[in-house]
Amino acid sequence: MVIGLDVGGTNIKGVLMNGNKIIAKIKVATKSRTDKKILINQIFDCINILKGGAQKIEKIGIGIAGPIDFKKQLILNPPNLIALKGLKLSKTIQDKFGIKTIIEHDVNCFVLAEAVLGAGKKYESVFGITLGTGVGGGMVINKKIYHGAHGSSGEIGHITIEKNGRKCKCGNKGCLEPYICDTGIKQTAKQIFKKQIDSLRIIDDSAKRGDRRAIKLYEIIGKYLGIGLANIIDTINPGVIIIGGGIMRAGKFILEPARKEMRKNILSQGAKKTKVLKSKLGKFAGAIGATLITS
Amino acid sequence: MVIGLDVGGTNIKGVLMNGNKIIAKIKVATKSRTDKKILINQIFDCINILKGGAQKIEKIGIGIAGPIDFKKQLILNPPNLIALKGLKLSKTIQDKFGIKTIIEHDVNCFVLAEAVLGAGKKYESVFGITLGTGVGGGMVINKKIYHGAHGSSGEIGHITIEKNGRKCKCGNKGCLEPYICDTGIKQTAKQIFKKQIDSLRIIDDSAKRGDRRAIKLYEIIGKYLGIGLANIIDTINPGVIIIGGGIMRAGKFILEPARKEMRKNILSQGAKKTKVLKSKLGKFAGAIGATLITS
Numbered sequence: 071m072v073i074g075l076d077v078g079g080t081n082i083k084g085v086l087m088n089g090n091k092i093i094a095k096i097k098v099a100t101k102s103r104t105d106k107k108i109l110i111n112q113i114f115d116c117i118n119i120l121k122g123g124a125q126k127i128e129k130i131g132i133g134i135a136g137p138i139d140f141k142k143q144l145i146l147n148p149p150n151l152i153a154l155k156g157l158k159l160s161k162t163i164q165d166k167f168g169i170k171t172i173i174e175h176d177v178n179c180f181v182l183a184e185a186v187l188g189a190g191k192k193y194e195s196v197f198g199i200t201l202g203t204g205v206g207g208g209m210v211i212n213k214k215i216y217h218g219a220h221g222s223s224g225e226i227g228h229i230t231i232e233k234n235g236r237k238c239k240c241g242n243k244g245c246l247e248p249y250i251c252d253t254g255i256k257q258t259a260k261q262i263f264k265k266q267i268d269s270l271r272i273i274d275d276s277a278k279r280g281d282r283r284a285i286k287l288y289e290i291i292g293k294y295l296g297i298g299l300a301n302i303i304d305t306i307n308p309g310v311i312i313i314g315g316g317i318m319r320a321g322k323f324i325l326e327p328a329r330k331e332m333r334k335n336i337l338s339q340g341a342k343k344t345k346v347l348k349s350k351l352g353k354f355a356g357a358i359g360a361t362l363i364t365s
Numbered sequence: 366m367v368i369g370l371d372v373g374g375t376n377i378k379g380v381l382m383n384g385n386k387i388i389a390k391i392k393v394a395t396k397s398r399t400d401k402k403i404l405i406n407q408i409f410d411c412i413n414i415l416k417g418g419a420q421k422i423e424k425i426g427i428g429i430a431g432p433i434d435f436k437k438q439l440i441l442n443p444p445n446l447i448a449l450k451g452l453k454l455s456k457t458i459q460d461k462f463g464i465k466t467i468i469e470h471d472v473n474c475f476v477l478a479e480a481v482l483g484a485g486k487k488y489e490s491v492f493g494i495t496l497g498t499g500v501g502g503g504m505v506i507n508k509k510i511y512h513g514a515h516g517s518s519g520e521i522g523h524i525t526i527e528k529n530g531r532k533c534k535c536g537n538k539g540c541l542e543p544y545i546c547d548t549g550i551k552q553t554a555k556q557i558f559k560k561q562i563d564s565l566r567i568i569d570d571s572a573k574r575g576d577r578r579a580i581k582l583y584e585i586i587g588k589y590l591g592i593g594l595a596n597i598i599d600t601i602n603p604g605v606i607i608i609g610g611g612i613m614r615a616g617k618f619i620l621e622p623a624r625k626e627m628r629k630n631i632l633s634q635g636a637k638k639t640k641v642l643k644s645k646l647g648k649f650a651g652a653i654g655a656t657l658i659t660s
Contacts, residue, residue, distance in 0.1 A: 218603065219490055220635035222598075229600060230592045230630060242630055297525045301596060302600055304523050307517050307519075335537055337517070340516060340517055
């Protein structure tokens with residue numbers, strides 16, 4: 071029996087798993103992003119609820135929204151979880167419950183879950199991307215997270231695709247993120263719809279009804295995504311790319327133009343066949359992935 | 366004792382190695398790029414010369430300039446070695462000499478040599494780039510070539526860095542290659558010097574003498590290279606990037622602005638420390654790397 075938590079700025083999601091089977095699930099709103107005591111107590115509560123009647127918990131895995139130093143098991147400076155800054159959370163939990171605990175970046179948990187149990191099951195190397203408020207990424211090779219030399223592999227939101235292009239919140243220009251993240255899509259939507267768009271759900275619904283401007287918008291966004299996908303494939307040639315996150319509600323409206331642009335931009339004939347799939351495990355992917363982390 | 370050959374459109378280079386020691390070296394002009402019989406006989410001759418008095422050759426490794434299918438040990442369609450198109454060269458050589466033979470893409474041989482015996486010795490993961498007529502790349506993880514799912518990892522000449530930018534010979538626009546390869550640099554040089562530049566050696570010499578236009582040219586080229594390096598690091602975060610090829614004659618005039626631009630563009634603080642080094646093993650790196658290939 072293993073517990074997995076996915077701790078984000080909005081929600082905490084958790085699962086209790088027995089092998090590949092989910093025994094229990096919870097999802098609660100994050101009580102505080104800034105107060106350490108409140109947040110840690112809430113994490114303890116979640117673990118206690120999931121432990122429930124389970125006789126023996128072998129391990130706890132925790133995905134954290136924000137940069138961590140995996141080797142040191144240290145949370146760095148997560149903008150949406152300031153309460154946890156500088157904390158060795160795995161030690162805190164281990165001390166409380168006496169159960170071996172590991173923390174990991176939440177995007178890596180997502181990719182690991184999809185690689186082991188989801189859309190990437192059949193593939194040796196899996197690159198995963200989450201599209202939401204920000205753009206995250208990670209890679210799993212032979213069912214193991216590939217952290218890279220400084221633990222920052224997969225930061226594909228910040229690869230340059232259009233030198234001197236749109237301003238990114240990182241301070242540089244022309245990164246991939248400001249074209250395909252939530253606010254970036256709204257910015258492009260404003261140009262197309264000639265008005266402020268507050269929620270992309272409205273556009274998703276319009277696209278499904280066949281609205282030409284909504285479809286056009288997602289074609290533009292999909293093309294940018296496709297350039298990013300081609301860059302990943304030309305660089306590291308993973309077996310599959312799996313995309314999750316809120317933006318994927320738009321599904322084929324983004325994915326079809328993205329795949330087309332990707333194939334146009336990839337050099338190698340063989341790699342043009344790379345599959346780009348929507349994530350399969352849904353909202354609990356991160357928590358499920360957290361149960362699969364190994365040190 | 367292992368023989369390594371580096372078969373290119375201009376030269377064939379070869380080494381006989383005993384462990385990490387070079388026992389013999391040869392370098393000859395490629396007799397034909399198009400005539401299969403002439404070229405294969407020349408490869409046989411090279412092997413015979415290197416074999417010389419060696420009592421037992423354990424293995425032959427061959428680096429090929431152009432796309433190969435490593436798994437099938439098949440040469441695909443190398444533009445500069447048309448003579449070898451569709452050939453299973455390792456089988457041909459194995460049949461002739463009775464010695465186990467493996468072929469590999471020449472850029473991968475270069476990176477492997479630098480990772481095992483050269484500038485990348487101390488690093489777990491090494492990304493290598495060759496800058497010349499074209500731009501090649503490859504990755505070595507734990508001293509093993511990382512081929513990727515379709516054998517085309519490392520094609521970093523064709524990542525998009527400037528959407529709608531300079532036309533690339535692959536047919537797309539804004540790839541990295543047309544800014545930093547030999548002809549790309551000459552194109553930019555023509556704009557700066559207001560005349561046709563036939564050889565970059567002249568510009569290298571001018572830069573060394575302190576010529577401001579030459580230094581400015583390499584600053585521009587270095588900035589493009591730096592964007593490419595940052596994209597590689599954000600995507601896969603290797604421990605070191607090693608750069609070889611003829612363009613590296615310009616050394617620090619390209620590398621210094623490249624490193625500066627790279628650090629500006631990388632997201633993660635940790636990864637900004639990534640070292641970018643000039644290759645160490647010189648012109649025989651590919652042949653040395655060919656001796657290190659394992660199947």
